[in-house]
Amino acid sequence: MDDRVSWLSVAAHPAEYEQVADNLFSLFVTARNLAPDRNATGCTRHPNGPVDTQAPEGWGRCLFCNSNRRLGQPGAKAGPEIARSMWAIPEPPYSHRALTGTMKKLKEAVVELELRSPNRDFEHVADLAHCAFYIARELSRPPSTSGCPRHPGAPIDSDAPGGPQCLFCLGRQRQALRGEPKVNIRPSRPVPAPVRPPRTWPVPPADGA
Template structure:
């Protein structure tokens, strides 16, 4: 009986359909971005942010799944948004450490973000530059491209979405990191800061957290039966 061997260049199931879906969504997004003036009203970026998020979902399905916690024990567990510095992002492991179990640790170098997040400031020019990089990466993409190429496309799509999302926020406060965020009423006078930046500085001033290790209970004496 003749046996057939699968080719090493076999295309994964569903990749051609998802890749065609990405190619169909990209031109309309490019037209919307190029048609906007600089600067544009924040409301004009809302539809672009929604379209980029839809594009990111398609590119994310083409790439390998990533863990938001960086933890080998709980790869799909909840993320600790208040994780101290040099700690993992796994909420379950960090809770055990806070309870006095220092041996419970997450990944040594957890990713700061699951997908790429560009640094501020977020401007219309940054959105155009990210769009060009995304189009260049899509031109080199094919059915048998390596997995790293699909991950790079997903990162660029997410970066473009983050920029458009920040540009769609109301311009009520000039924070470059969190545009549109409300002011912190407890911030020092003369230093107006948004609530996110003020909270980050406040947590940094607390220093590293103290881990209380529970003392082990002494073993009871061994009772020998009376002879």
């Protein structure tokens, strides 16, 4: 795979990266199976639960646990955007140079790997393999006329002010202008008292009856 990536030129067509991305994904799957198990939430109680993409800084990524924490801390604000993948995602821009650099690190990590290597070394190889696959996948997307370095294969909003723009970046700009959504905290309603039927006591019969 390292040789195949080296043979590609800087101006290679996106179609030339399709087979590279497929092979890198197979490599990532192999590395992932050798590494310890991971889950997207990082939660021991809800390992397969949904991920909280608006988690405050310093909190976990489990939506169930964070929902309970928000009940006690309603003023908590969302932290920086976090990656939704459980494996490492490289920072943009995604270019041929970034792919060759990642492949070099991956090759060095694999050479140093041994059967008795600690788990963190296997995790490091899996992270690098996922980064290489992620870059190759982005390079295999059809070229975009938006010229966005962060989302090269993103759709375009042709009616955007100032000309066509990346739809993903434009959506983030509009969200930033609107500001953070306001959450109205409604106080808890008091629990109504239980309604009990009146008690009727049997009247004992009179003496001699």
